[in-house]
Amino acid sequence: MAKKGMSRRDFMKGAAAGTLGVATMGVLGACSQDSTTAEEMSWDRETGVLIVGGGGTGVAAAAQAALDGAEVLVLEKAGLAGGTTNYSGGVMQAAGTKAQKDFTDYADDTPENHFQLWLKAGEGLVDEELVKDLAYGAPGHIEWLTEQGLNFTSVYGHTDIPYVDDALFADRIHVYEGGGGHGGGTPLVQALLNTATENGATIEYNTEATRLVVNKDGKVEGVVAVQDGAEVSIKATKGVILAAAGIDNNAEMAKELAPQQYWSITTGVPSCAETDTGDGIRMAMEIGAAV
Incomplete structure (x- = not known):
């Protein structure tokens, strides 16, 4: 957890x-x-x-x-x-993970930066508490998914938003083996299904x-x-x-x-x-x- x-x-x-x-x-x-x-x-x-x-x-x-x-x-x-998860791209965002440190130049990135980015990008229309929970919970979810058998192979970039401070951006989009394109959610589903049935x-x-x-x-x-x-x-x-x-x-x-x-x-x-x-x-x- x-x-x-x-x-x-x-x-x-x-x-x-x-x-x-x-x-x-x-x-x-x-x-x-x-x-x-x-x-x-x-x-x-x-x-x-x-x-x-x-x-x-x-x-x-x-x-x-x-x-x-x-x-x-x-x-x-x-x-x-x-x-519909089977149709997804097979990527997820998180800050401060081992994969981010291994694959990017953003070794010092934090969930707080991730939270602030989402908050400002939302232009005051988001649920602040929920967004913070998402940002701070994301690294733990990546770790948990790794424990269930997903192999994260790369972390890639972002698109700048003119009204958001550049310092809040980082490469946070995590890709696991078999993900990264349409239909990339299937490996995620199968890994979790295996954990469930094996237990x-x-x-x-x-x-x-x-x-x-x-x-x-x-x-x-x-x-x-x-x-x-x-x-x-x-x-x-x-x-x-x-x-x-x-x-x-x-x-x-x-x-x-x-x-x-x-x-x-x-x-x-x-x-x-x-x-x-x-x-x-x-x-x-x-x-x-x-x-």
Whole structure:
């Protein structure tokens, strides 16, 4: 774990909260009306940590939870893991890493410089606390990914921004073996998937979570999913992680939440998984998550 900034667990919680925070009720559309509570549910199965979505976030969560010794089950709607992460460029930014020291002339770079760059580039429109957590947490994430088998082979440059002090810039874009181009996210997904499964996690494909099940106090206790054409209810004794918030292929949600992605969808050029339809956002909103 990184010593500074937030942990991977805290980051995932914050990212989910941030995503839901910008949602509007209009994206709910035709929502599930089943209100069966956990107390009324006759569970078909039980696991420890239940993760909805096996994309980049889901496999990372599965890897860490499995390393922590939890019983882990991942439900993935598609027939393979990775989601839109598979389409990514396979690079990530961080300051103060061993790779940066090895491959660049910026041996004295710091997360604080990285944070200040992002803050000033954001022109006052960013969440300062979140940006700081991202910058300070990034070196630890690079280290953790290295431990999971990724081999970082280069670190490259930046593009100057006229209104940002040149002293804040550095080469921070880390490239791992197999990354650096379209589709470069696949090695990352496979490394994390290997860590997860080698430590006991199970991932079930072609399984679509349809709703969250809460108890009378509003706490999520499990999920209802569709598998092989039949509904199955799964209880999670240690918690449910929603890792299915991508809206890259949902025109209705994108129109309200991400106009740029809406443009991509409607012009026919989105680079994303077909299964990225915002299921996590929808299910969370159905149980009254903050919007």
